Amino acid sequence: QKEVEQNSGPLSVPEGAIASLNCTYSDRGSQSFFWYRQYSGKSPELIMSIYSNGDKEDGRFTAQLNKASQYVSLLIRDSQPSDSATYLCAVTRGGSNYKLTFGKGTLLTVNP
Amino acid sequence: GAGVSQSPSNKVTEKGKDVELRCDPISGHTALYWYRQSLGQGLEFLIYFQGNSAPDKSGLPSDRFSAERTGGSVSTLTIQRTQQEDSAVYLCASSLGAGGPQTQYFGPGTRLLVL
Numbered sequence: 171q172k173e174v175e176q177n178s179g180p181l182s183v184p185e186g187a188i189a190s191l192n193c194t195y196s197d198r199g200s201q202s203f204f205w206y207r208q209y210s211g212k213s214p215e216l217i218m219s220i221y222s223n224g225d226k227e228d229g230r231f232t233a234q235l236n237k238a239s240q241y242v243s244l245l246i247r248d249s250q251p252s253d254s255a256t257y258l259c260a261v262t263r264g265g266s267n268y269k270l271t272f273g274k275g276t277l278l279t280v281n282p
Numbered sequence: 283g284a285g286v287s288q289s290p291s292n293k294v295t296e297k298g299k300d301v302e303l304r305c306d307p308i309s310g311h312t313a314l315y316w317y318r319q320s321l322g323q324g325l326e327f328l329i330y331f332q333g334n335s336a337p338d339k340s341g342l343p344s345d346r347f348s349a350e351r352t353g354g355s356v357s358t359l360t361i362q363r364t365q366q367e368d369s370a371v372y373l374c375a376s377s378l379g380a381g382g383p384q385t386q387y388f389g390p391g392t393r394l395l396v397l
Contacts, residue, residue: 202383204385212390213373213388213389213390214373214388215388216387258324258325262383266338267383267384268315268330268332268338268377269315269327269330269341270315270317270325270327271327272324272326273324275324
């Protein structure tokens, strides 16, 4: 079982819709959870971080964490073409809160 | 202030040559990380520095890879006797320091191509 799994996509949504990105992780000791956005040819950029169960909202973005189900998601409301990118889920595991373990990313395309 | 900078942005080398990649972290960030991103493998952790010390080198793929950090600032990742499978984007990140969850800020990366 991979440590962090994401659907590779591509996920295609129309402009203005809600995009839902999902991530599961295998280590129950994982402590911190991050969503990064990576445009083609660019470096990852932090979108959201979440550390406790529940929802965390920041503008059009909502991160959801369910530690019992080992599941973290990112919702993007009112999707814009500029949101088209690869979204990387990353977690830190128990005992090493500095080392990010990344999923392979989900490619999101928002169609005008 | 300035973000994480890396040089060179691109590097083409021949198999068997040594290469040095440089990372300049955000000023005041004591923690520095190297990652590698290759097709099909995603982003992989290589090494973590806290100050000038590297408490975790577990991600370095072989003894051809080494890294150092001096003055608690600039870091150099060296790959000796490069192989074609070393071709990847090498990303450096920095964060404020140890203790608690850290937001890591990534540099633009060095694209390495080994012919």
